[in-house]
Amino acid sequence: SQTIHQWPATLVQPVGSPLSLECTVEGTSNPNLYWYRQAAGRGLQLLFYSVGIGQISSEVPQNLSASRPQDRQFILSSKKLLLSDSGFYLCAWSHFVRAEAFFGQGTRLTVV
Amino acid sequence: TQLLEQSPQFLSIQEGENLTVYCNSSSVFSSLQWYRQEPGEGPVLLVTVVTGGEVKKLKRLTFQFGDARKDSSLHITAAQPGDTGLYLCAEPRGAGGGADGLTFGKGTHLIIQP
Numbered sequence: 703s704q705t706i707h708q709w710p711a712t713l714v715q716p717v718g719s720p721l722s723l724e725c726t727v728e729g730t731s732n733p734n735l736y737w738y739r740q741a742a743g744r745g746l747q748l749l750f751y752s753v754g755i756g757q758i759s760s761e762v763p764q765n766l767s768a769s770r771p772q773d774r775q776f777i778l779s780s781k782k783l784l785l786s787d788s789g790f791y792l793c794a795w796s797h798f799v800r801a802e803a804f805f806g807q808g809t810r811l812t813v814v
Numbered sequence: 815t816q817l818l819e820q821s822p823q824f825l826s827i828q829e830g831e832n833l834t835v836y837c838n839s840s841s842v843f844s845s846l847q848w849y850r851q852e853p854g855e856g857p858v859l860l861v862t863v864v865t866g867g868e869v870k871k872l873k874r875l876t877f878q879f880g881d882a883r884k885d886s887s888l889h890i891t892a893a894q895p896g897d898t899g900l901y902l903c904a905e906p907r908g909a910g911g912g913a914d915g916l917t918f919g920k921g922t923h924l925i926i927q928p
Contacts, residue, residue, distance in 0.1 A: 708856075734913045745920040746902070753913050786823070789859070794854050796913070801906040802847060802917055805856025 704729035708806030715813055721766075721780040722808050725793030728774065731799060733795040735776040736803065737768055749814045757788040763773075788813045815860040817905055818919035826925040830892055835922040837903035838885045844906055846886050847916070848877055860888075892925045898922070 708725045711715040715721060727733050737749040748761045749766035758768050765784050769777045776793060790810050819838045827833055837846065845864045849857035857887040861870050863879035863886060870877045873896075876889040890897055908914040 734915075736915050738915075742918070746904075746908070746916075746918040748915040748917075751913070751915045759914075794856070794890075798913070801845065801916065802859050802862055803904075804859065808854070808856050810854070 704795075704804065706793060706795055706804060706806045708809060710809060711807060712810045713812070715783050715811065717785055717813055721778070721783055721787070721811070723778040723791055723793075723811075725776045725778075726774055726802065726807055727795045730774070730795070730797070732773060732798055734798060735770060736794040736796070737778050738739045738794060738805075739791045740792060740808075741788075744790065750778070783813045785813050787811065817904060818913060818917060820901075820922050822917035822922060823920070824923045824925075826927060827893060829894060829926055829928050832889065832891050833893055833924070834887050834889045835901055836885065836887050837919055837923070839905070841884065842860055843879075843883045844887070846879060846883075847904045848886070848888055848905060851902060851921070852898075857900075870871040893924075895926045895928050898924060898926050 705728045729809045738746045739749055740746050751759050752770045755770055755773055766780050790808050792808045793806040796803050821836050824884040826923045835846055847862045848860045851857040861877045866881045866883045868879040876893045900921045900923050902918050905916045907917050
């Protein structure tokens with residue numbers, strides 16, 4: 703069966719510090735990978751998606767970047783965090799030809 | 815990108831009652847997914863509806879897709895405290911068959927009181 707791992711579960715970072723969130727998927731190959739952010743009152747917002755190694759599409763101009771160094775690994779990064787980067791970050795995967803998404807447990811990021 | 819409107823935004827009812835929540839759009843859905851999210855966790859897929867007029871049942875949950883594929887409803891019969899959570903509807907973005915990710919509604923916060 704397929705599983706998705708996302709860490710850390712919670713993170714408190716000072717403004718201006720770097721960020722690296724990692725997500726890995728097991729039990730499937732060539733998944734589509736996604737990063738979403740969930741902020742209070744705004745719902746889930748798609749940040750980045752990837753259909754293959756090294757292929758990243760960005761949906762919202764922002765202070766974040768994503769990379770996919772391996773088929774089942776997706777990383778969300780920032781060089782300098784802003785207060786507005788606080789939120790609940792969710793990694794997800796889907797089958798190559800299906801839309802249904804399977805989510806990780808999420809990372810609660812608080813920038814102070 | 816079309817907007818998905820969910821109603822009500824909040825709903826608190828007693829255990830054993832029935833309820834219905836809605837997901838609407840001004841445009842036709844290609845397909846629609848329903849998720850449930852518990853606090854501090856990621857959303858979990860409940861169902862996908864594709865065909866206009868389609869009805870799917872998952873135990874006490876009944877999902878209906880409107881004939882014109884512009885609306886959907888989730889009906890819960892005899893609600894239980896374990897049904898508490900955020901119910902989200904979502905539609906595939908773009909024409910990529912799902913590879914482009916999902917557009918979500920803001921959800922309905924459901925609380926079932928014992």
